[in-house]
Ligand SMILES: Cc1ncc(C[n+]2csc(CCOP(=O)(O)OP(=O)(O)O)c2C)c(N)n1
């Protein structure tokens with residue numbers, strides 16, 4: 548049986564594997580209580596419920612505690628360099644459009660060193676799912692402020708408090724016209740599972756910010772419990788201006804899908820160009836042949 552995930556055009560032979568079957572032999576060494584455990588469990592559940600064959604799935608990451616993600620998944624994995632997960636994932640998807648490609652990492656990886664890649668992946672609508680585990684701090688390197696850290700945050704690396712205002716990843720993704728924008732909280736595993744499923748079945752660049760507290764360097768569980776709220780039931784996901792308005796609500800961090808739009812993806816656009824300009828005489832062999840003569 549061939550499975551087509553609507554409105555995605557992913558096609559594969561579905562498999563019936565339990566969430567546990569997607570666990571690799573590598574055990575997470577995250578600190579007990581780290582939010583990333585919740586994200587990983589939801590991820591196993593999501594890919595199990597989507598019936599994705601492990602050999603059809605690639606999980607790529609940059610560097611960070613969250614960057615260890617691919618090692619724990621029974622699928623193809625790539626632990627790349629710090630901040631470079633989006634170019635890596637883009638390359639994988641363009642070389643193999645038939646694969647399901649997921650990029651994962653932290654807020655430092657995404658919005659400090661990797662920030663330059665985000666707008667371009669979003670505007671090109673690369674058909675990948677990007678999961679950012681946002682703990683508002685650098686976990687792996689022991690607690691330096693990140694671009695999502697609150698203003699004035701005092702840590703060893705910022706003893707007088709940070710002097711930079713935080714960026715808002717959701718507002719940013721909406722501004723760059725990412726075609727799927729959502730936010731989850733690791734303490735709400737059922738909701739996170741549904742968000743990951745929706746993101747992976749969306750055809751286009753799917754950005755999911757998952758609030759994922761770092762219990763060791765910045766425990767934000769209570770704070771996130773206080774400030775998060777479900778998306779209003781009547782929110783129209785196709786309304787980007789309304790989504791931006793919700794993202795800008797200062798006192799509340801809404802959880803759920805802010806925005807979703809189906810438009811041509813990078814691989815679809817490239818396939819269109821190739822089809823339009825196909826010249827039988829200009830295959831790789833013909834071009835190479837010219838130089839081999
Ligand atoms: C080029 C480069 N610069 C700096 C580092 C050091 N470094 C590794 S992970 C990291 C930040 C991790 O923070 P984040 O991406 O938020 O992930 P987390 O550990 O919190 O999950 C930094 C600065 C590196 N590995 N490579």
Ligand code: SF4
Pocket residue numbers: 576577578580581582583612613682686687760761762763764
């Ligand atoms: S340092 Fe923080 S982010 Fe890293 S594993 Fe521990 S709790 Fe998680």
